Amino acid sequence: MNGFRIWTAADNGAFLHSKRRTARQSKTRQALLGALGLILSMSGCGKRTPTFSGAPDTVRQIIMKKWEIVPNRLEIPQGARVELVVSSTDVEHGLALPGLGINEPVQPEHPAVIRFLAQTPGTYPMHCSIACGRSHDQMRGEIVITASR
Numbered sequence: 460m461n462g463f464r465i466w467t468a469a470d471n472g473a474f475l476h477s478k479r480r481t482a483r484q485s486k487t488r489q490a491l492l493g494a495l496g497l498i499l500s501m502s503g504c505g506k507r508t509p510t511f512s513g514a515p516d517t518v519r520q521i522i523m524k525k526w527e528i529v530p531n532r533l534e535i536p537q538g539a540r541v542e543l544v545v546s547s548t549d550v551e552h553g554l555a556l557p558g559l560g561i562n563e564p565v566q567p568e569h570p571a572v573i574r575f576l577a578q579t580p581g582t583y584p585m586h587c588s589i590a591c592g593r594s595h596d597q598m599r600g601e602i603v604i605t606a607s608r
């Protein structure tokens with residue numbers, strides 16, 4: 460009888476313990492999912508202009524240097540799958556196109572490849588997003604997405 464009582468108590472304790480652990484595990488799982496969502500949103504997946512897979516319709520070279528963006532105007536037809544290959548000939552710059560949700564660092568000797576779908580016609584200002592010196596503010600330009608007929 461004594462043995463039986465001890466067994467019951469031990470079993471009950473183990474049961475409570477496992478129940479507690481399950482609750483803790485699901486909390487951990489939720490925390491992991493939350494962290495994953497945070498990482499995804501921080502990487503810009505939510506805000507970014509939709510990208511695409513496969514071959515682009517047009518590839519455009521952009522050169523950033525003190526203190527200009529060359530060319531400073533690009534025209535892209537609406538609907539195009541665009542690949543920008545952005546290089547720097549001197550220091551680190553950053554290519555920002557706020558209207559398209561794009562902001563990428565550009566290292567010298569390591570071109571940045573930026574892909575996006577040209578969806579909505581309009582003029583999208585671009586600028587350097589990494590302070591690079593005296594005339595950093597002059598590093599401006601625009602991408603124009605032209606309406607398809």
Ligand SMILES: [Cu+2]
Nearest residue numbers: 587589591595
């Ligand atoms: Cu700059």
